[in-house]
Amino acid sequence: MTELVDCRGLSCPEPVMLARQALEKAADQPVTVFVSNAVARDNVTRAAKAMGRQVKVEDEGEDFKLFISK
Amino acid sequence: MRDRVFIIIAGAVVGLLAVILVLQGNPANMGFCIACFIRDISGALGLHRAGVVQYLRPEIIGLVLGSFVTALYVREFKATGGSSPVLRFFLGMLMMAGALIFLGCPLRMVLRLAGGDWNAMVALPGYVLGVWFGTLFLRRGYTLGRSQEQAPVNGYAGPFMAIVLLILLVTAPAFIFFSEEGPGSMSAPLFLTLGAGLLVGILAQRTRLCTMGAIRDLILFKDYHLFLGFVAIFVVAMIGNLFTGQFAPGFAEQPVAHIDHLWNFSGMTVVGLAAVLAGGCPMRQLILTGEGQSDALITVLGMAGGAAFMHNFGLAGSPAGVSPAGQWIVIISLVVLFIIGAANTRLLAAGKNKEKAKAS
Numbered sequence: 240m241t242e243l244v245d246c247r248g249l250s251c252p253e254p255v256m257l258a259r260q261a262l263e264k265a266a267d268q269p270v271t272v273f274v275s276n277a278v279a280r281d282n283v284t285r286a287a288k289a290m291g292r293q294v295k296v297e298d299e300g301e302d303f304k305l306f307i308s309k
Numbered sequence: 310m311r312d313r314v315f316i317i318i319a320g321a322v323v324g325l326l327a328v329i330l331v332l333q334g335n336p337a338n339m340g341f342c343i344a345c346f347i348r349d350i351s352g353a354l355g356l357h358r359a360g361v362v363q364y365l366r367p368e369i370i371g372l373v374l375g376s377f378v379t380a381l382y383v384r385e386f387k388a389t390g391g392s393s394p395v396l397r398f399f400l401g402m403l404m405m406a407g408a409l410i411f412l413g414c415p416l417r418m419v420l421r422l423a424g425g426d427w428n429a430m431v432a433l434p435g436y437v438l439g440v441w442f443g444t445l446f447l448r449r450g451y452t453l454g455r456s457q458e459q460a461p462v463n464g465y466a467g468p469f470m471a472i473v474l475l476i477l478l479v480t481a482p483a484f485i486f487f488s489e490e491g492p493g494s495m496s497a498p499l500f501l502t503l504g505a506g507l508l509v510g511i512l513a514q515r516t517r518l519c520t521m522g523a524i525r526d527l528i529l530f531k532d533y534h535l536f537l538g539f540v541a542i543f544v545v546a547m548i549g550n551l552f553t554g555q556f557a558p559g560f561a562e563q564p565v566a567h568i569d570h571l572w573n574f575s576g577m578t579v580v581g582l583a584a585v586l587a588g589g590c591p592m593r594q595l596i597l598t599g600e601g602q603s604d605a606l607i608t609v610l611g612m613a614g615g616a617a618f619m620h621n622f623g624l625a626g627s628p629a630g631v632s633p634a635g636q637w638i639v640i641i642s643l644v645v646l647f648i649i650g651a652a653n654t655r656l657l658a659a660g661k662n663k664e665k666a667k668a669s
Contacts, residue, residue: 248392248455250588251522252447252529259530275458277385278517285312286530301387301458 242268246283247275247302254279255286262290262307269308273299280305312516313537319512320541326505327420327542328549330368333497337555337564338424340546341368341509342417343591344408344580345565347609348616348625349493350474353486356613357620361491365478367499369595371506373471376514376599383515388464390603393453396649397604400587401594401611402618403642407439407579409616409625410572410639412565414591415520415580419539421566423546425558428566428573435574439581440524446650447529447585453653456604464601467609475503492565510599519593521584565628572631572639579642586650 244261246254254274261270274280280303284294287307295306327340339345345362352363380386408414411432413421418436421429443451477485478499488494496502512518516538523539526532550556560568567573584590587608589597594612597605619625624635631639 248389248457249452250392250456252525253452255530256447275389276387277383281517285534286532289532 242270244270244272246279247273249274249279250276251279251282255282258283258305258307259286259290262287262292267309269306272305272307273302274305275302277303279303313534316516316518316534316538317541319516319518320538321545322512323416323509323518324420324423324542324545325549326509327546328553328555330497330501330505331555332553333501334495335497335502336492336495338421338426339413339417339492339565340420341505341592342413342420343369343372343595344405344414344612344616345412345417345492347591347612348405348409348620349488351613351616352488352493352620355484355486356617358486359620359625360486360493361488362493362620363486363488364493364496365474365485366496367475367478367503368506370471370475370478371503371508372510372513372592372595373467373599375507375510376596377468377471377510379511379514380600385514386464386601388459388461388601388603389456390459390463390607392456392604393653394604394607396453396653397587397608398611398614399645400583400649401608402615403646404580404583404587404591404608405612405615406619406624406638406642407576407583408591409619410576410631410635411580412567412626415577415584416542416590416592418577419520419543420546421563423543424550425556426563426566427558427560428563428568428570431570432573432577436577436581437524439578439583440521440585441528442578442582442647443585443650444525444528446654447525449654451586451650451654453586453588456602459603461601463603466603467598467601467606510596513592513596514599517593519590521581521590521593524581525585567626567628567630569626569630572626572636575639575643576626576631579639579646582643582646582650586646
């Protein structure tokens with residue numbers, strides 16, 4: 240079961256803070272983050288990569304779905 | 310890596326353009342000052358009657374339109390809003406209040422430093438302190454709430470206002486006030502000021518350059534990405550000033566500045582804290598306005614209102630210093646900011662579980 244973090248409608252740094260929190264808690268488990276703007280998409284991606292994770296971005300209508308895994 | 314280079318280039322361009330704008334006629338150490346320029350626009354529209362600071366600054370118009378066109382082009386334009394608009398208006402007012410005590414937004418603080426104005430060296434730690442206060446709230450779950458997607462017309466409102474201002478600038482009808490003396494009367498030629506605004510608008514939209522985010526991310530995440538841009542502005546502007554003979558080190562007699570250290574420091578503390586709580590420095594608010602965020606536009610309007618408030622009641626700082634009433638404004642601003650911060654702090658993680666259930 241993947242951890243889901245809904246950051247839609249939130250602007251940075253909140254999505255980054257929530258994503259990092261979730262990644263720390265999930266240890267090696269994958270985490271899926273929803274964001275609604277390109278800034279959050281880029282910042283969460285950068286933060287996850289800095290934590291040594293892989294990030295796969297998918298368009299989800301007007302939003303973005305970030306699948307973050309080890 | 311490419312991102313890193315890009316943000317350094319963006320910062321360098323801002324620094325370089327700032328030097329050129331001053332050489333070509335802008336007030337000293339004021340190639341860019343978002344707070345000063347919004348204040349000048351407030352004055353030009355007659356919202357305040359401080360005769361020496363009234364002008365429809367094309368840099369502001371350019372920043373919004375540059376960001377708007379870029380956001381459209383890269384498909385990042387999205388009309389959103391509705392995240393605590395009233396509080397954002399107040400945060401804009403307070404951000405302007407602090408900036409007009411110090412006499413400059415964070416961007417001008419960097420430019421003043423690069424011009425040898427050591428008063429900015431007193432203000433910088435004050436600014437960092439304000440941002441640090443803000444991160445304390447963020448760590449405790451501060452949020453103004455989620456924004457919603459809105460009808461596109463909400464997002465076009467900001468760029469539309471920028472175009473109206475441009476038309477008013479070019480046609481110069483009698484009801485618009487243009488300073489005949491003082492900083493408001495000093496400006497580089499239109500093609501330069503507008504062009505510089507457009508270029509920085511484009512670069513800042515792409516790189517997310519933000520003078521508050523620079524410090525905030527360093528404190529919160531030890532992420533120095535935005536900080537690189539911040540440093541690049543300073544380094545290039547300083548080199549530019551040295552080469553063009555505009556570097557004049559000292560405390561006294563600095564252009565559009567005063568030497569009230571306590572109020573330079575605490576004025577920028579107000580700006581730093583307000584910027585964190587509002588999610589962006591004054592320049593960043595203009596860029597987000599161009600991207601269609603009505604939450605940012607309302608913050609900009611708050612800044613314009615704040616400028617009117619500060620000048621109409623004689624609260625703004627001046628080269629003579631900060632009046633007792635202005636000093637009270639700093640204290641009141643800090644109190645109000647702490648109330649706004651505390652009142653919107655909740656453990657995001659706690660509310661998160663419900664949201665998660667909805668998402669899955």
